[in-house]
Amino acid sequence: MATNDDLTDLTDRVRAFATDRQWEQFHTPKNLSMALAGEVGELLAELQWLTPEQSRTVMADPELGPRVRAEIGDVMIYLTRLADVLGVDLIEAANDKLTDSARRYPVEAARGSAAKRR
Amino acid sequence: MATNDDLTDLTDRVRAFATDRQWEQFHTPKNLSMALAGEVGELLAELQWLTPEQSRTVMADPELGPRVRAEIGDVMIYLTRLADVLGVDLIEAANDKLTDSARRYPVEAARGSAAKRR
Amino acid sequence: MATNDDLTDLTDRVRAFATDRQWEQFHTPKNLSMALAGEVGELLAELQWLTPEQSRTVMADPELGPRVRAEIGDVMIYLTRLADVLGVDLIEAANDKLTDSARRYPVEAARGSAAKRR
Amino acid sequence: MATNDDLTDLTDRVRAFATDRQWEQFHTPKNLSMALAGEVGELLAELQWLTPEQSRTVMADPELGPRVRAEIGDVMIYLTRLADVLGVDLIEAANDKLTDSARRYPVEAARGSAAKRR
Numbered sequence: 001m002a003t004n005d006d007l008t009d010l011t012d013r014v015r016a017f018a019t020d021r022q023w024e025q026f027h028t029p030k031n032l033s034m035a036l037a038g039e040v041g042e043l044l045a046e047l048q049w050l051t052p053e054q055s056r057t058v059m060a061d062p063e064l065g066p067r068v069r070a071e072i073g074d075v076m077i078y079l080t081r082l083a084d085v086l087g088v089d090l091i092e093a094a095n096d097k098l099t100d101s102a103r104r105y106p107v108e109a110a111r112g113s114a115a116k117r118r
Numbered sequence: 119m120a121t122n123d124d125l126t127d128l129t130d131r132v133r134a135f136a137t138d139r140q141w142e143q144f145h146t147p148k149n150l151s152m153a154l155a156g157e158v159g160e161l162l163a164e165l166q167w168l169t170p171e172q173s174r175t176v177m178a179d180p181e182l183g184p185r186v187r188a189e190i191g192d193v194m195i196y197l198t199r200l201a202d203v204l205g206v207d208l209i210e211a212a213n214d215k216l217t218d219s220a221r222r223y224p225v226e227a228a229r230g231s232a233a234k235r236r
Numbered sequence: 237m238a239t240n241d242d243l244t245d246l247t248d249r250v251r252a253f254a255t256d257r258q259w260e261q262f263h264t265p266k267n268l269s270m271a272l273a274g275e276v277g278e279l280l281a282e283l284q285w286l287t288p289e290q291s292r293t294v295m296a297d298p299e300l301g302p303r304v305r306a307e308i309g310d311v312m313i314y315l316t317r318l319a320d321v322l323g324v325d326l327i328e329a330a331n332d333k334l335t336d337s338a339r340r341y342p343v344e345a346a347r348g349s350a351a352k353r354r
Numbered sequence: 355m356a357t358n359d360d361l362t363d364l365t366d367r368v369r370a371f372a373t374d375r376q377w378e379q380f381h382t383p384k385n386l387s388m389a390l391a392g393e394v395g396e397l398l399a400e401l402q403w404l405t406p407e408q409s410r411t412v413m414a415d416p417e418l419g420p421r422v423r424a425e426i427g428d429v430m431i432y433l434t435r436l437a438d439v440l441g442v443d444l445i446e447a448a449n450d451k452l453t454d455s456a457r458r459y460p461v462e463a464a465r466g467s468a469a470k471r472r
């Protein structure tokens with residue numbers, strides 16, 4: 001359960017991690033987007049041979065579960081860092097996009113459908 | 119600035135969005151990881167021809183800025199949904215990974231270096 | 237069916253396409269790798285909500301089939317261009333990696349197994 | 355330099371590699387697209403902290419060069435396998451897309467421009 005200011009704390013911690021190592025010079029939005037894509041690629045690699053059904057219970061697997069969780073952590077770290085460097089509020093950006101999607105995919109029309117976006 | 123329970127609220131809102139449209143059937147971890155990668159791909163496409171320096175000021179561009187923000191919103195939506203479906207706490211997973219990385223990349227050794235991971 | 241020098245011809249044609257438009261300046265390996273990832277993301281987006289079984293017959297779908305083929309074409313264009321810019325022979329690089337994989341995954345041990353890499 | 359039927363030979367070799375190990379069951383287009391994205395992610399990881407200029411000479415680096423070549427080999431293997439499973443001719447699909455792009459980006463209008471697609 002997320003408690004108060006957890007995301008702000010994480011953002012600060014990731015920033016300090018980079019600053020302590022003098023990595024700001026490498027942390028351009030372009031470079032960070034590549035790092036983000038690299039981590040998502042590692043996440044896909046963990047799930048690629050599972051059936052969709054098997055993937056639903058992957059966290060119960062003593063070997064795969066921790067690996068999937070670690071990859072998700074890496075993705076979140078780079079996404080947080082990218083948003084920080086760009087000055088984008090992650091939660092606001094997601095909420096705005098969700099409002100937009102709600103308009104484009106009205107409940108009645110979209111219900112259970114196989115239309116392209118979900 | 120993230121306020122109390124923002125991430126929990128976002129998680130709930132994304133879940134309701136999917137449930138209202140009866141999309142849980144499509145939202146397996148495997149499928150969601152593909153959707154996440156697709157959105158990251160769209161983010162890369164916005165930054166691919168910029169120099170790293172140009173990417174630092176992309177948010178000031180009246181055309182590119184809002185597009186980059188929207189893509190980041192999409193990435194965050196799918197990452198939040200994936201973590202929810204898997205029962206993974208995004209903040210905890212990121213913090214645990216960061217603790218692990220701090221051990222693997224000690225400040226003194228990593229400072230300003232061009233070693234593989236940053 | 238691939239005929240004589242098809243890949244060489246494609247490489248030349250993609251290079252001329254870039255040169256005619258004075259795009260060599262943008263076609264660094266870094267930028268091209270991002271473009272490649274962007275196109276793979278579009279390919280994933282076409283397949284993300286299909287079951288693995290449905291994906292086997294996607295080419296028979298009058299709407300999805302041509303879209304998947306076009307995305308694969310885009311991926312091949314950027315991969316060809318990237319290899320050309322780097323001076324890497326795509327066929328040789330793939331064959332060398334396949335020889336390496338054959339050593340790491342001996343037939344008897346790997347047969348039908350759910351081990352990580354396939 | 356690609357010689358006669360090199361791509362056909364590679365396709366056959368990759369297919370035999372999978373068949374010998376009874377991996378056809380895992381090689382659905384959906385799964386293979388994820389594997390392709392995973393390999394592209396590994397390629398990005400090799401280039402992410404380089405400047406675009408540094409990436410132009412990456413093959414001359416005794417450590418990075420072979421790694422980049424190996425990742426490109428992996429990407430080509432999965433792209434070849436995906437096309438084979440779908441019954442798509444890689445060269446034809448790329449050529450058709452290139453013809454389409456030539457129409458959408460006429461030389462005069464596109465020359466040296468920073469328009470979105472290149």
